[in-house]
Amino acid sequence: MIHDKLEQEINAFPTAKLSVEHVCKDFRTRNGSVRALDDVSLTINEGEFVCFVGPSGCGKSTLLNIIAGLDKPDSGLALIDGVPITGPGRDRMVMFQEHALFPWLDVIGNVMFGLKQKPNLTDKERLEVAKYYLFLVKMDRFAHSNIHELSGGMRQRVALARSLAPNPKILLMDEPFSALDAMTRERLYGDIQDVWAKRKKTIIFVTHNVREAVCLGSRVVLFSPHPGRIREQFPVNLARPRNINNHDLADLSMQITSALKGYTAAESD
Amino acid sequence: MKRFLFSLMFFLLLILIWAGCTGELAFLGLSESLWSPFVLPSPGVVAQYLWDNTLNGKIPMSMLITLRRLLIGYAIGLVLGVPLGMLSARFRSVSDTLGVLALGLQALPSVCWVPLACIWFGQTEAALLFVVIMGTLWSVLLSTQNGMRSVPPIYARAARTMGAGPLHTLVFVTLPASAPFVVSGMKQGWAFAWRSLMAAEIYVSVVSGFGIGQYLHYGRELQRMYQVIGIMFIIILVGLLADKILFSPAEAWLHRRWGTDKE
């Protein structure tokens, strides 16, 4: 009985179609206003793994925050399955660059935080679900560790479990691995592809590393700054699981990098 | 252990010097006290005073009376100070008014409230409590406000994305995130409360109960220097014990969780 419900909870694979329509966003600063997003439109299909790339300051985080519901566009719309986004919701979980785990809770307490917002589950079931996701990111042995006792890579894995646990339709990741060393990052590339395959999520992954984007994404969306715009999109049809050191990533990475250089050079002329 | 022994030796040496100067080490030829016992009594006399008055219940009774005042005043200070500090951190209108007031009043040593308290409340318990509350409230308010302000905004953002509402975020995210600051503010508030109460008890004699500070005061009035010094020891002891019992466990837990333990 309990098991049926748990299995239902764990084996549900909600995904969503996301669309962004003519979104503009300005920020006021002391030196006038900055156009962070300029007429950005984009459609993301169910179960896609989309990477946003571009140099810093091109509005990637701003767009991600709008989709997360943490920010509002000045004009235009962001919709999930045709419904406009008005605020944060359990259907979209965010993983930040800094891990943003709560130091006053232990590992499992952190994973439980999001689950506790989810109705229709008993505390015991929540605990089982939390354990399942810790297992999925290979952190089940550390359920009762304090956050400061974990390495950077382990913290991001816990953060991943925390965002996966409420079973969101969409996972939003803002440069989640950029503060980690290369070896740890490579392992996490494997883990996140594994999670995507197993959990069938729609993932938006922000990075400024082109090779990382090509390694992870089924589509790479290229942004350029001042004002923030989408310039070009590249489908990535390489076999998975991909390794960041594989040669077959090189061609496409090179192509995207030179496109990127083209846009930033053109802008500084 | 070695460091403990070293500290112990230091304090034994201090007592020996004291005993030597007051003529208690006769076997070393130091049988003459350098001062009259009205100025500096010997450690033996002070110990005898403490021993007798502990056994006859006077000191334990006065400790109880004092601690009761302290706890009530401190609790009121916290109950007012923590929520006001939270409001002050959250709303600019509160921090521009109440926050500034707190900043000003915190600069006022709490013993300065005593004359006012005496005129307003007379020689009553209320006067004592008032002084303790004034001593606690402002510092607790300010440290809660500063604690809440130093919480990284990413915690609240993360909570919002996980579907937590504003109240839930306040209670389960912002409050625990500011716990290290709030606890050190509470500790500071406790130190202020203790100092204020001693000042108040020395100046205000009330019929409703004889606290430690009042014993100190009457020690002076009656020229009993052994009582003055004995009671000073009691005051030190209570201050240290409160710190160990009330705050050390909380701080140890925080250090373990946050990983801020030095050592």
Ligand SMILES: Nc1ncnc2c1ncn2[C@@H]1O[C@H](COP(=O)(O)OP(=O)(O)O)[C@@H](O)[C@H]1O
């Ligand atoms: N809260 C803010 N206040 C002012 N300017 C901002 C704010 N957030 C972003 N910006 C500006 O908007 C632009 C896009 O920022 P962002 O989306 O963070 O870029 P990216 O994530 O691609 O590096 C930048 O020029 C940045 O300075």
Ligand SMILES: [Mg+2]
């Ligand atoms: Mg960014």
